[in-house]
Amino acid sequence: MCSTSHPPGRSFTWYRNDKSFGNTIKNSLRIEYTKMSDTGRYQYQCQASDSGRSDPVQLTISNDWLILQAPYYAVFEGDPLRLRCYGWKGRKVSEIRYYRDGADVTPSRVNSELSIKQARTSDSGKYHCTGSITTTFVTTKEISPGVSISVQELFSTPVLRAAGSGDPIEGSPVTLSCVTQLNPQKSDTLLQRVFYKDSRALGRSRSSPDYHIPVAGLQDSGSYHCAVRTVTSSVWKRSPELKIAVKLPVSPPHLTVSAAGAWAAIGDVVEIRCESPRGSAPILYRFHHEGAALGNRTVSSRGPGSLALNVTSERDSGTYSCEADNGMASGPRRSALFHLSVLVPVSGATIAADRMGPEVMAGESLNLSCSVESGTAPLFKWLHNAQELAAASGLGLPTTVGNTLHFGSVQLGHGGNYQCIASNQLSPQRVFQAPSEILTITVIEHASPRVVVPVTVSFLFLLLMGVTAALVFYFKCWKKAVCPLEPESGDVEYTVVNIKKRSADKPKGTLPRDNEEYYVSYSVLPDPNPTWESAAGARAPERKSLPDSDIYENVPHL
Incomplete structure (x- = not known):
């Protein structure tokens, strides 16, 4: 049969193996009494006088007792599939069983046909049937030749895609497309699409392959998928899930340092933390010291990035900063500067x-x-x-x-x-x-004032000095002090002897002396022949400007 939309009265041309072999007025061609010589595979095409050729039909001629009749046309998903176990010249066949790829697929109730209401690609395979045929004298069990059946895909498994590359940014529009491909032989099939977020349908089915989100927000993050079906719902396919994470641009990060009062001592380990209050992960944190790169950390979830700083010298003091970057078009954001001072512990006093x-x-x-x-x-x-x-x-x-x-x-x-x-x-x-x-x-303790004695003195003065020396000598010897020896003949030495009594309590820091109650200090005249002028000058306040030979020295004796 050649089905066409053209009005009747047109002629039809028939082809077999791409060669024309006849013309008819009717849209049907009948083959009477096929012969063994006709065995083979034929392709028949009909062509109206003003149209193109039809799809081919395959015809197989067999001389077996039992054959399995299958559709001559292509079978697609959702189409009904009927297989018939047919006996030679229409003879009755009993005890029929159907097999696919050697496995018995006979339904519980079976007659001469195996009917599948909506075929699936999983129904493809090589089929055959078995049955018993009764002739005039005997009943035999026969097996049909195998028939390969391929259930073609009506449309491909859909794929859900988001326009653009990467996850959308907060505030930007998002378009989701549910993409599938119809079989070219079924290009006129109408399809419907339904979009889902976290297994919840986003509205009714639609013919459009796109779903629009005008302004993306954090609430639009989730797991999406779409489903495609025919209008009759005979074929229904679901896409794999597509995870969408609406990203927030990072906010300026906060830099904190685990150092009390922004001071750290040499030898301390200081933790530097950088965290953005808002922003979608993953976030790359970069650390800087005095503008130079110090290191970086990537955080795959919410939380700070941290860096351990070993304080080894005063060079570790200075300004620190960090920046956060999650790949947004707005670029990285930088923190405020933090000044860290390094204290060197005191040593070697x-x-x-x-x-x-x-x-x-x-x-x-x-x-x-x-x-x-x-x-x-x-x-x-x-x-x-x-x-x-x-x-x-x-x-x-x-x-x-x-x-x-x-x-x-x-x-x-x-x-x-x-x-x-x-x-x-x-x-x-x-x-x-x-x-x-x-x-x-x-x-x-400070000694007695210096005394200068001139060489030229009156006799009375010499007498007085002699008496004084005698008294001192006597007093000292009386107190059992060590008395000086008599000077040798010819030696002349002028001295003033001061005798002081010790205080009852010795001040702290004084040098220890013999346990005597008195001690003596001497004034010695370096120059044996001083002049009156030089001696008087030694007592003057400006005496330091005079020559050393005119200055008397105090020599303590214990």
């Missing part, structure tokens, strides 16, 4: 005096200084005889200026052991200290 030796005369000035090998902004505390200097009583306290301890006038009680302690701190709980060694200061 040293105490020193502004004079060569450890002895100082009472009444003189004295400066003690304390220095450190390293340390940021050290503070200094002074100890006197293992006690804080402020705790000393009955003494004129020295003044402190920076790292210097200043004595305007040293007293006997200022003698003793001195020590400085340098310190700095990050917090009241983290204090660094470096004590110095101990420095001993000895304070010596």
Whole structure:
């Protein structure tokens, strides 16, 4: 049969194996009494006088007792499929069974036909049937030749796609397309589409393959899929899921440093954290120190990116910043600057005096200084005889200026052991200290004023001096002191002897002496022949400008 929409009265041309073999007025062609010589595969095409050729029809001629009749046309998904187990010359066939690829697919109720209401591609395969045929004298069980049946796909499995590359950005439009391909032989088939988000239908079915989201928001993030079906719902296919994450551009990140008061000490490990309050992951955090790259961290979910900084030197101080980037067109966002200061703990404290030796005369000035090998902004505390200097009583306290301890006038009680302690701190709980060694200061009591005796004196003055010396000599010997020896003949030495009684309590810092109640100091005249003018000048306030030979010296004797 050749079905056409052309009006009757037209002629039809018939083809077999692409060759014309006849013309008819009717739209049908009948083949009477096929012969064995006609066995084979034929392709018949009909052509109206003013139309194109039809689709081909395959005809198989067999001389078997039992054959399986199958559709001569192409079978598509959703089409009905009928198979008939047919006996030679229409003879009755009993005990019919149907097989696909060797497996029995006979339904519970079966007659001469196997009917599948809506074929699927899974119904494709090689079919045959078995049955019993009764002739005049005997009943035999026959097997039909196999017939290959291919159920063609009506349309391809749909694929859901989002316009553009990557996930959409908040505030931008989104278009979802449900794409499928119809079989060219079924291009006039009408299809319907339904879109789903998180398994919930987004409206009714539609013929359009697109679904539009005018302004994407965070609520539009989710798992999407679409379904395509024929108008009669005979074929229904679902697309794989498409996950859509509407991205937020990152907000400016916050930089925090795990350092109390923005200070860290050498040897500390400081954690630098960078976090954007808003923004879609993954977020790349980059860290900078003084504008130079320090490192980066990628965060695949909400939360900060962190970097551990080992503080090794003062070079680690300075400004730190970070930037966040999640690939948006707006670009990376940078944090505010954070200034970190590095504290060097004090070490190597040293105490020193502004004079060569450890002895100082009472009444003189004295400066003690304390220095450190390293340390940021050290503070200094002074100890006197293992006690804080402020705790000393009955003494004129020295003044402190920076790292210097200043004595305007040293007293006997200022003698003793001195020590400085340098310190700095990050917090009241983290204090660094470096004590110095101990420095001993000895304070010596000031001797009697210098006395100058001229060489040319009157006899009366010499007599008076002699009497005075005799009395002193007697008094000293009377107190069991060590008396000086008589000078040798020819030696002349002028002296003034001062005898002072010790106080009951010895001041701190005085040198130990013999347990005597008195002590003597001598004034010695270096020049045996001084002039009156030079002796008088030695007593004058400007005596330091005179030659050393005119100055008398105090020599203590214990």
